Amino acid sequence: MKPINFDLLDLNLLRLLVAVAETRSVSKAAARLGLSQPAASNALSRLRVALDDPLFHRGRGGMAPTRFVTTVLPTIRQNLAGIHACLGDAAGFVPAESRRCFRLSLSGLGEAAFLPRLVDTLFDEAPHISLQNLSVPVPDLAEALSQGAVDLAIGLIQLDQPGIRARRLFEDTYVAVAGTGRASYPQRLEELQRERIAIAAPAATYDKEINDVLAKSGLSQRVALQLREFGALPPLLSSGRVIAVVPKQYAEQLVAADQAVLLPIALSTTQSRVNMVWCTTAEGDPGLRWLMHAVVRLLQSPR
Numbered sequence: 001m002k003p004i005n006f007d008l009l010d011l012n013l014l015r016l017l018v019a020v021a022e023t024r025s026v027s028k029a030a031a032r033l034g035l036s037q038p039a040a041s042n043a044l045s046r047l048r049v050a051l052d053d054p055l056f057h058r059g060r061g062g063m064a065p066t067r068f069v070t071t072v073l074p075t076i077r078q079n080l081a082g083i084h085a086c087l088g089d090a091a092g093f094v095p096a097e098s099r100r101c102f103r104l105s106l107s108g109l110g111e112a113a114f115l116p117r118l119v120d121t122l123f124d125e126a127p128h129i130s131l132q133n134l135s136v137p138v139p140d141l142a143e144a145l146s147q148g149a150v151d152l153a154i155g156l157i158q159l160d161q162p163g164i165r166a167r168r169l170f171e172d173t174y175v176a177v178a179g180t181g182r183a184s185y186p187q188r189l190e191e192l193q194r195e196r197i198a199i200a201a202p203a204a205t206y207d208k209e210i211n212d213v214l215a216k217s218g219l220s221q222r223v224a225l226q227l228r229e230f231g232a233l234p235p236l237l238s239s240g241r242v243i244a245v246v247p248k249q250y251a252e253q254l255v256a257a258d259q260a261v262l263l264p265i266a267l268s269t270t271q272s273r274v275n276m277v278w279c280t281t282a283e284g285d286p287g288l289r290w291l292m293h294a295v296v297r298l299l300q301s302p303r
Contacts, residue, residue: 024062093286095126179237196224
């Protein structure tokens with residue numbers, strides 16, 4: 001490789017390099033950075049000349065990085081994050097003026113139970129921001145946080161990777177709820193064990209949690225309906241044909257909306273820890289700090 005021509009480099013070209021590596025697509029990288037595809041392609045050509053490397057090869061999975069890009073990318077990403085944090089601290093973050101899009105990773109339960117509690121306050125304090133839920137699978141979440149593809153994750157998440165931190169928000173338990181139009185409601189676990197049970201398991205973590213609760217409560221064999229999302233539960237409960245076992249946070253929301261009745265039946269005492277998870281390299285970002293403080297203020301419960 002010949003010496004790098006630093007006169008041809010600027011931060012936007014390096015941001016494009018990171019975006020193409022993360023999305024494996026020039027068009028997706030262009031959309032992320034607010035560029036047209038021709039402009040992104042032209043910038044990528046300039047970067048290839050400056051670095052004297054093809055940078056990417058087209059493959060079955062998209063644009064695959066060369067060995068050179070794979071080697072330098074972690075350092076470039078870290079330094080870009082440092083520059084962004086430094087300038088962000090200097091400029092500050094003004095919620096009332098910001099037009100930033102915050103990228104979250106929430107499960108189906110997070111959308112149903114957490115977003116309604118966040119949206120009103122966040123949009124009151126920062127009326128021009130937007131929120132996007134990417135719902136990244138847990139095995140891919142650490143990488144998405146490290147790469148900046150996701151700003152913040154909330155859920156039953158335990159990650160041990162370096163550079164990833166978590167803060168407990170609350171512990172949740174599982175309860176049984178029925179539709180409001182039933183003629184009678186089971187009052188004891190023995191009666192519940194004769195009912196058809198509906199559950200929603202929107203992610204691998206929730207799937208394990210709910211199955212543990214069902215097994216300990218003797219309800220595993222009574223599951224007649226298993227959903228991937230929570231959205232269909234209210235109309236299903238209104239039919240009176242099933243009783244749902246759901247996290248208590250979501251149950252309370254259904255009860256408040258007069259969509260369900262909370263049954264006085266003690267299920268397993270297993271508690272599920274809901275965490276807020278982020279990447280340490282983003283801690284200098286004042287916008288992210290504002291979002292994290294808001295999440296803690298609105299969702300965290302005392303121990």
